Amino acid sequence: MFMDFLSVLASNISLILAGMLALAGIVLTIYLKLPQLRYPFLSLKLILGTLDWSGTRGKITPGRSFAASSLSAMVPGAFLGTLLAVLIAGPGIIFWIWIVSFFLSPIHFVLSTAAHRSRKRTSSGSVAGSSSEAIAQITRSRWLSILAASFFIPGALIGGAALPVVFLSGSLSGAFDLTGKATEFLPGPTGIAIALALGLVALSAGGIKRTGLFSKFAFYGGLILIFLSLMVGPIPDVSGILDDVTAAFQDSVSLERLPSVLLAMTVYFAFTEVGSGKAAAISATIRTDYPAKAGLSMQLTLLLESGISALVLLLLGSISGAGHLYEWYLTSGGPAQSLVQIFDPSLYDLFRAFFFRSPGSNVSGWILFAACVVLIIPGMTAWWYSLYNNAYSLGGKRLSVAFSLIFFAVIIGTGLSLQFFGSKVFPFLLLLAAVVLMIGSLSGTIASLLLMRSSRNELAYFLKSREAKAAIAGDFFLILISVLPQNLISKLFGWFSLIRFPGPIRRPLIRAFAAAYKINIDEAEKPLEEYPSLNEFFIRRLKEGVRPVDADPRSIVSPVDARASRFGDITEGLLIQTKGIVYTLKDLLGDSDRAEPYLDGKYMVLYLSPQDYHRMHTPIECKVQGFNYAPGKLFPVNDIAVEGLHGLFPKNERLTSFLVSPRGSIAMIKVGATNVGKIRVTYDTIRTNKFFRRKRDIKYDAPVEMAKGAEIGRFEMGSTVILLFERETVEFAEHMYEGIKVKLGQPIAYFLRK
Structure with a gap:
């Protein structure tokens, strides 16, 4: 009787929900001017972290938020949703879903x-936000907010607590069980619930x-396990499935099949x-000052969920x-079946069959279960x-x-009910979940229409910012470098540069590198033939006297051959990376105490290209007080x-030397980059870019004295x-001036104190 009631309720709600989804989808797509077509790469950059800046307000990165939000929508969401949609309207529904x-x-x-x-700080100091709170603040309708929260809560309890069990x-x-190898050690539904x-x-x-961090690793780990399951087990035969689905889709385009198609999609x-x-x-x-970035x-x-539906x-x-x-x-009998017939106890056996991937050991099924x-x-x-936030x-x-x-x-109650009633309660819980989730979806869809004006204004505000105006070519490049494992690539390149190739290979290789980057080989300490590897050529010394060091005791000389890409004042603890993009002094030095002496001070960024001399020297006569x-x-x-990655320098690996002198102190920050195998310093044995790394903050009891222009370290490639x-x-x-090319030893600034 109750199943019949839920079936009728689901059928009626589906018609209303289908209409609201169609209305909201079309209206929002037009009103927001096709954001799904205009900003997919911008969205991907946000997820991958290229526009993330740890100095902004919030708790987690967009990527971790995306992972935490999408996991349950993938499994069990898209998994069960696709199964039920196919049972209701046939395999052609997959095209409608896409x-x-x-x-x-x-x-x-x-x-x-x-x-x-509309997020706010709670009494405990945490960040809280929800669509119901947004309705309360933006529409000023408290009763609508209460209604939205009331519709959300049952969906969270059934869809979030019961459905996973x-x-x-x-x-x-x-x-x-289907392998015939079930043993006593396997937990039952109650054990799973616990x-x-x-x-x-x-x-x-x-x-x-913690949830965001774990979700990120679970996202990657789960997808890897799913694909591993497909590789280990029998790979599904897809030879005729496309034609099969196409035929089903063509048959679904009719008024007679419309109710089942609408029900399946909802x-x-x-x-x-x-x-x-x-x-x-x-x-x-999400930690950002632009709400549109969260959206x-x-x-x-x-x-992503469409991809899971294809897999199912x-x-x-x-x-x-x-x-x-x-x-x-x-x-x-699919087309003629009612919802009650579809949500039959036999549905339990069909669902279990997904995880019975192969006779015998069924390793593939176990891996899929682990995923x-x-x-x-x-x-x-x-x-x-x-x-919690909606409540x-x-x-x-x-x-x-x-x-x-x-x-x-x-959670526990669902486990107990499955333990004692088994397959009988399985279809009931699925149908109940479908009903309460449809009600929640209907509420949220209506809310999106009420909130669309506010969201469009936030989008317009964000798009006026510098960070939203990256070129498409830059988008591809930034996405690529965000996906690739830069540390591993740099380590591999470092290993390659250490290989001592035979002379007939090594000499043309080094000459080709020197020619490609227009390196002045006349300044090198040795002839090219005497460098045993690419790395030795990268870190080559210069001939004596090639870089005279300015002798004025007030002068601060360039510690490297480089381009002065940016310099200026540190204002309110912020440094300019490029026009419209800033980063904080605290993020750069990693500690507010270390940053304090340089607040309202000055900074200079010196970029070393592969063409440049890669050893670093002291800009003043000083004592090295320590390093970070x-x-x-x-x-x-x-x-x-620099123009596309927010907080680039604080994101990258850094080794900072703290130099002190009677006229003033200088923090000399050496920033790692792709293909920079290591950063080394002459006053310590620390090694960077190791597989296992940890933060270090060292202060010497006896500071190391260094003359002006003395070698202090080196990059193994440019940075x-x-x-x-x-x-x-x-x-x-x-x-x-910004962009000027400076040489080691040339004055770039002067101390005010004589």
Whole structure:
């Protein structure tokens, strides 16, 4: 009886939800001027972290927010949503899902942007935001806010707490029981529920920062395990599945099939959390001063979920037989089935079959199950965090705590119900989840229409900023360098440069390198033939007297051959990277105490190209008081990276020498970059770019004395040196301008004190 009630309710809600999704998708796409087509690379750059700046307000990066928001939408969301959609409307529904997903992505953008804009600090100091809070602040309608939170909470309890237990219980049964090798050590549904609850406690105890960090690694790890499962097990035969799906799609284009198509799509989009508000609550914690960046980083989630839906379709095709999926759907009575018939206990066995990948050991099925576990735990934690924030918006901290306890109770209760009632409760919980998630999706879709004006204004404000105006060519380059493992590439290049090739190979190689970068080989200490490797040529010394050092005791000389790419005043603790992009002194030095002497001081950035001499020398007569080492990335430091990567220098690996003299102190920061194998200094044995690295902050009991122009270190390839000067101690030389090429030993500034 109750299943019939839920079936009728789902069918009626689906018609309303389908209409609202269509309206919102079309209106938002037009009103926001096709953001899904105009800014996909900008969204990808945000997710990959090329526009992230740790100095801005917030908790987690856009990439970690994207991972935390999308995990549960992938598994169990897209997995179950695709399965149910195919059972309702046939395999042709996959094309409808892909088409409609394109128009629905602005819903995520609007809700996430609005939630970020309306976020606030709680009494405990954490950042809280949600779509319900956005409605309260932006529309000034408290009753609408209460309604939105009330619709969200049941979805979080069923979709976020119960559904993962249902999914993992069935998948574990399929991965092990169907092989005939189930043993006593395998946990039942109650054991799975307890394990998930413990995982939730472990992640939630660390707040959104721990959840975001774990989600990032779970995202990559889960996808790797999924592909490994496909490689280990029998690879699905896809030879005829495209023709099969195309035929099913063509048959679905009719008025007779319209109700089932609409129902299938709304079920899918409900399970993939379109408009649910979960992603909005997570993106509210993104560290950025532009709410539109939070929204843009979320608009690619549907693209990712579409990929998972394609994978599920392939697995379903392997169960029914490649090229026979549509035939299987028709012969099973699919078009004539009601929802109650689809949500039958036999659905449990069909679901379990996904994880029975091969007879015998079924290693592939076990790996697929492991991938689901990895993805589900942080996804469940993201649901809890979103529930907490929506409940906080509804009634404050006490209500948040109360619903958190209910969330845990639902997890355990679901495990117990599956333990005692087994497959009978499986379809009921799925249908219940479909209904409550559709209601939540309907609420969020309506909210997106109410909040679209505010989000468009935020987008316009962000697009006027310098960081949003990167060239398309630069976008491709920045995305590429963000995806590639720069540290590993640099280490491999470093190893290559150390190879002592035979003379007939080495000499032409070094000559070609020198010619390509127009290196003045007449200044080198040795003839080219005497350098045993590329690395030895990179770190070549110069002939005596080639770089005379200015003798004026007040002068500060260039420590390197380089281009003075930027210099100026440090204002309010900020340094200019390029027009419209700044970074903080604290981020650069890694410590507020270290940064304090240089507040309101001056700075100079010296860029070394591969053409330049790679050894560094002291700019003044000084004592080396100590050094600070900060492990980091190894992004390039060329013009494209400087103009496109926010907080580039604080992101990269750095080794800072602190130089003191009677006239003033200087912080000499050596910044690593791609293909810079190592940074070395002459006064210490520290090595950079090792596999296992940690921060170091050393202060010498007996400072190391160094003469002006003495060698202090070297880059093993080109990079950047940043000089920081204390406040009111120096003035730049009159001949200096941004972009000037300076040589080692030439004066670049003068101490004010004589």
